[in-house]
Amino acid sequence: MHIADFLNRLPAAAKPDAIDGAQYSVxxxxxxxxxxxxxxxxxxxxxxxxxxxxxxxxxxxxxLIAILSGRTSGVMAYMAGKxxxxxxxxxxxxxxxxxxxxxxx
Amino acid sequence: MSRIFGAVAQNGYVVRDIHAAxxxxxxxxxxxxxxxxxxxxxxxxTYRGQPSGMEMSVALANSxxxxxxxxxxxxxxxxxxxxxxxxxxxxxxxxxxxxxxxxAVYDKALGLGFRVGHEGQVGGPQGRFSYFDAEAHPGTVIxxxxxxxxxxxxxxxxxxxxxxxxxxxxxxxxx
Numbered sequence: 001m002h003i004a005d006f007l008n009r010l011p012a013a014a015k016p017d018a019i020d021g022a023q024y025s026v027x028x029x030x031x032x033x034x035x036x037x038x039x040x041x042x043x044x045x046x047x048x049x050x051x052x053x054x055x056x057x058x059x060x061x062x063x064l065i066a067i068l069s070g071r072t073s074g075v076m077a078y079m080a081g082k083x084x085x086x087x088x089x090x091x092x093x094x095x096x097x098x099x100x101x102x103x104x105x
Numbered sequence: 106m107s108r109i110f111g112a113v114a115q116n117g118y119v120v121r122d123i124h125a126a127x128x129x130x131x132x133x134x135x136x137x138x139x140x141x142x143x144x145x146x147x148x149x150x151t152y153r154g155q156p157s158g159m160e161m162s163v164a165l166a167n168s169x170x171x172x173x174x175x176x177x178x179x180x181x182x183x184x185x186x187x188x189x190x191x192x193x194x195x196x197x198x199x200x201x202x203x204x205x206x207x208x209a210v211y212d213k214a215l216g217l218g219f220r221v222g223h224e225g226q227v228g229g230p231q232g233r234f235s236y237f238d239a240e241a242h243p244g245t246v247i248x249x250x251x252x253x254x255x256x257x258x259x260x261x262x263x264x265x266x267x268x269x270x271x272x273x274x275x276x277x278x279x280x
Contacts, residue, residue: 079228080148087262089262093280
């Protein structure tokens with residue numbers, strides 16, 4: 001799956017309870033840059049760079065897809081060097097929990 | 106400052122009960138927050154040149170610029186942590202030096218006669234670490250750690266979190 005197609009599924013897969021009250025900016029350094037805005041109970045996906053992200057995740061496209069869709073532990077990917085995190089480590093850990101993995105499978 | 110390795114960046118404590126140790130450091134010593142990694146199995150881990158399946162829990166926090174590391178080994182596989190505990194010791198086991206030029210410092214240490222006790226990697230190939238077997242008294246094992254990869258941003262985050270810590274959420278479970 002192309003990374004843009006996958007990321008465009010994130011807004012519909014967001015769990016309302018999980019993102020309620022959350023206000024985050026997440027930069028994704030992938031084969032092409034994207035960023036997520038999580039605000040007012042809505043997730044939006046935009047190409048390019050966020051001005052001041054809370055966290056930046058860098059990974060191969062397939063690895064990030066596996067992490068966000070719950071097929072791979074983000075912590076294990078981080079420990080193996082497949083996921084680089086710069087910024088809010090705990091937000092990075094929490095990010096997959098914002099989404100219903102069944103809707104991303 | 107070490108003339109060989111630079112400034113000590115971390116003090117590493119080997120403990121038998123990491124949860125009790127974190128509680129002591131937060132409640133009695135006021136140091137935190139702690140970032141807790143429940144199961145860490147370093148890649149390519151060897152003890153005196155032989156593969157070892159050592160697994161541990163690790164917790165990190167900062168007191169100013171100094172990082173404090175707590176380590177509890179979870180199994181009986183060979184390691185310098187196990188050696189330390191088997192001698193009846195608990196507490197400060199090593200001081201760590203961080204570098205972005207790991208191979209050069211590692212080679213320099215070997216050239217000076219240091220011998221590797223155990224080594225491995227966490228966070229990919231740029232996350233290597235080695236413990237040199239040059240202990241004079243407890244707390245003087247030397248760790249050399251490569252921070253040119255994931256560890257650098259992790260350590261910066263731990264330090265920044267300590268600077269901003271108001272005492273809330275003292276133990277932050279990472280994985």
